[in-house]
Every structure is written in structure tokens, then in C-alpha cells.
Amino acid sequence: MEQKFLPLCRPAIEQPEIDAVIEVLKSGWITTGPKNAELENVIKAHTGAQHAVALSSATAGLHLSLVALGIGPGDEVITPSMTWVSTVNLITLVGAKPVFVDVDADTLMTTAERIESLITDKTKLIIPVHYAGAPLDLDAIYALAERYQIPLIEDAAHAIGCEYKGRPIGQTGHCIFSLHAIKNVTTAEGGIFTTNDAQLAERIRRLKFHGLGVDAFDRENQGRAPQAEVIEPGFKYNMPDLCAVLALGQMQRLTRITQQRQKLVAHYRQLLAELPGIRPLQVPEYDHQHCCHLMIIRVEPHLCGFDRDQLISQLKQLNIGAGIHFKACHSQKYYRDHYLSRFGEINPNLQNTEFNSQRICSLPLFPDMQLSDVERVVNAITHFIGTSNET
Known part of the structure; x- marks a missing residue:
């Protein structure tokens, strides 16, 4: 069903x-x-x-x-x-x-x-x-x-x-x-x-x-x-x-909202830890409280067998939403076409930005989610890795 x-x-x-x-x-x-x-x-x-x-x-x-x-x-x-x-x-x-x-x-x-x-x-x-x-x-x-x-x-x-x-x-x-x-x-x-x-x-x-x-x-x-x-x-x-x-x-209710998000993200991180080619963002080492606004992963095609866009498509077929936060601004059409003529050469040292722009994917995350919803998402990704590596 x-x-x-x-x-x-x-x-x-x-x-x-x-x-x-x-x-x-x-x-x-x-x-x-x-x-x-x-x-x-x-x-x-x-x-x-x-x-x-x-x-x-x-x-x-x-x-x-x-x-x-x-x-x-x-x-x-x-x-x-x-x-x-x-x-x-x-x-x-x-x-x-x-x-x-x-x-x-x-x-x-x-x-x-x-x-x-x-x-x-x-x-x-x-x-x-x-x-x-x-x-x-x-x-x-x-x-x-x-x-x-x-x-x-x-x-x-x-x-x-x-x-x-x-x-x-x-x-x-x-x-x-x-x-x-x-x-x-x-x-x-x-x-x-x-x-x-x-x-x-x-x-x-x-x-x-x-x-x-x-x-x-x-x-x-x-x-x-x-x-x-x-x-x-x-x-x-x-x-x-x-x-x-x-x-x-x-x-x-902000404290409760934040704590629920933190709980969901912790479950995501635990379940994703062993999946090849799926890397969540790292948490900064300095003292802070993370409010867990987005659950972002990076998809490494050579390790998991598919790219970010393919993952989003597969999740959509399984009735699971996903998103991209964000496609780098300098890669957007207007700035590709007009930045040079308006402003001159773009900063060439954007390697980390470009690497992540091609790989980041946001997974479902909101306070009403249950831990079972997290498991559903991770199980879908796990299954996709399995079937991709078989072909």
C-alpha cells in the first residue's frame, strides 16, 4: 500500500x-x-x-x-x-x-x-x-x-x-x-x-x-x-x-520545538552513519546550540551509486519530500550570464561552495515528525544504495 x-x-x-x-x-x-x-x-x-x-x-x-x-x-x-x-x-x-x-x-x-x-x-x-x-x-x-x-x-x-x-x-x-x-x-x-x-x-x-x-x-x-x-x-x-x-x-514553545528537531536530527545521524556516500553536514566544534533548521546530507555518487538529483527523484516516487538548500548563487542563470560583464571576474576560490552545491540534499525535518518517519527516509535511501550497487 x-x-x-x-x-x-x-x-x-x-x-x-x-x-x-x-x-x-x-x-x-x-x-x-x-x-x-x-x-x-x-x-x-x-x-x-x-x-x-x-x-x-x-x-x-x-x-x-x-x-x-x-x-x-x-x-x-x-x-x-x-x-x-x-x-x-x-x-x-x-x-x-x-x-x-x-x-x-x-x-x-x-x-x-x-x-x-x-x-x-x-x-x-x-x-x-x-x-x-x-x-x-x-x-x-x-x-x-x-x-x-x-x-x-x-x-x-x-x-x-x-x-x-x-x-x-x-x-x-x-x-x-x-x-x-x-x-x-x-x-x-x-x-x-x-x-x-x-x-x-x-x-x-x-x-x-x-x-x-x-x-x-x-x-x-x-x-x-x-x-x-x-x-x-x-x-x-x-x-x-x-x-x-x-x-x-x-x-x-520554541524550546520544545528545538528539542524535537534535535531529537530527530540525532536519529538521522545515527542511522546514516554507516551508509556509504551519504555525508551529513558536520557540527561546528566551538560552543553552540544547534537549532536544527535543516537536515542536510551530501550525496557522493562514486560511493553510493547515484547522484543528488537521482536521490530526490527516487524519494519523490516513494512519497517523500526533499529539497536543495541551496544551489550556489553564482551558478544561477542570471549570474552565469551577466556577472562577468557587470562586475568582472568571479572569485575563483569557490571550490567548497561548488562541491557542495552539486551534492547537498535536504531531508524531511519538522517537529510533528516521528522517529519512525526518520527511519522511513533512511530505509528508502538504504534500499536505493542497495539497488544502485547491484546494477
Whole structure:
């Protein structure tokens, strides 16, 4: 009998969130309002950041950060190619040059040494990426940014619930969290910008809603002042309360959500350990708490008898979802066709990025999964290895 479809991911939405959405609908205030303010306060309490701004997406947060920091034509921004393409798209759209830095072969995160090798007098921003639920080695990267006096924004899209040396990600510096449907905490679509810089937070808050001199939801007046002035041209990147309320219940359960993900990943690692040609990402050796956002393996064709794309196809036939996080940005069609003409030669030292881009595969992982679901996935991979090696 055909087994039920096991998706790559499923949001951890429970009845309290459903009830809360209904309450928001009945309240008559469904766009940016009190639930936004509540979510921002919850994120500040969780991360320890002094300021948090709820946004329509993490991509919006990145765009506003680039604008607020004055990044534009002639500037260079160092960031990994091993990331979601929105980062590189926005750097390109503001007229700056994305400078691709390679990553560690086994954690898929960059290092201070790799970043430093690419710094020039045109470098105006560094955007390193926390990957799959593990944190970057931040101390060395922040020391580098401070030494060169270059702003740094942590891409923390994968890092809600993650800690580095006992500190929640978001406690220091500027961070952008994603609350997309696939993430450990979701608002369906959404993001959060955190910082300890009051002026930057104020500008991000202003730019997110048309450049008005007050927030879309004024906390004192319980509404937007009708006489609000446009201080500078802005955008429409505010988060509706209908979305914000979804995250409030999940944040209350974040420890439980993280622990369940950790339990599932530990089971994956145990079962995959003996499979030839299937290599999970390595866990960083420095002190951290992994929030287990993604369960990523690398598929070695010469050892297991098939490549990554074949594995995804086989899993799909067995009603098991899988994904790729991510195809390297510089290998995407636009950047293949236009990077050279727009920006000049690409960094040739991207061997680890290219190796992993061709091999990484994300396996199902979400809090509602059971250990038996993990066993189903691994049994499917084991069977595929067996049949491939027979032919």
C-alpha cells in the first residue's frame, strides 16, 4: 500500500495560534497593529537585542538594511554564494557588487580568514550566513569587521533558537531572521530585524512603511497619526497582525520545538552513519546550540551509486519530500550570464561552495515528525544504495 506523503517541512502551528488568528480577525485590526508590537517585544526578550522590527520578509529586512547603510553603485558586499539568492539579488539591485566568499567544506559557513582575503577599499558591508541551524564562529568575524571598520549584518534566516557560546543569535550586532513557512518559527511570510543601534532601528522602521515619521502602528495612539509626515521615500514592508500572531504561540514553545528537531536530527545521524556516500553536514566544534533548521546530507555518487538529483527523484516516487538548500548563487542563470560583464571576474576560490552545491540534499525535518518517519527516509535511501550497487 502506498504510504502517505512525508513533506520536506511542515509548520509547527497548533490550536492556540489558530484561535489567535480568529481573535485578530474579529478584532477588526488585521494589518500592522498590537500583535506586531507584541512579537517585537518577544523577539527582543528572546535575543537580548535592544530593538526589533517586524517585516514582511527577511528579504525586506535585507533590502532596508542595504538602503539604510547607504550601499550602492561602486560598493562591494562580501557574502557567500552558498545562500538563498535573495541576498545576491538585492546587492545587485541596489547597484553594488556581490563578492562571493567560499565556505567551510563541511559546515557550509564562511570564516574570518576567507572574508579577509577578499576585503578591498571598496568593501562596504559583510553578510555572513548562519547555516542550517548552526551559528557562524562570530567572535573572529566581528573582530575582523571591527578591525577594518566595515559594517556586518548576520544573515540569521536559519538561526531562530540558535546560540553561540551561550549567547542567543541576535544579541549583538545587526541580524535578519526569516519567519517564512519553512522556518522553525513562522508567520507564513515574514522576517525580523534586530539591532542594538537605535538610529538604525528607527530608520529601518521608517523605511518599512513609506518613510513616514511614525510607525504604521503608533504604540501610544493605538493607530497611525493622520498627520504623519513622509521623512524620506520608503517602502511597504510591514507585517500584518494576521501573520505576527502566528509566531507568538510558537515562540512560547520554541524550546520544545528545538528539542524535537534535535531529537530527530540525532536519529538521522545515527542511522546514516554507516551508509556509504551519504555525508551529513558536520557540527561546528566551538560552543553552540544547534537549532536544527535543516537536515542536510551530501550525496557522493562514486560511493553510493547515484547522484543528488537521482536521490530526490527516487524519494519523490516513494512519497517523500526533499529539497536543495541551496544551489550556489553564482551558478544561477542570471549570474552565469551577466556577472562577468557587470562586475568582472568571479572569485575563483569557490571550490567548497561548488562541491557542495552539486551534492547537498535536504531531508524531511519538522517537529510533528516521528522517529519512525526518520527511519522511513533512511530505509528508502538504504534500499536505493542497495539497488544502485547491484546494477
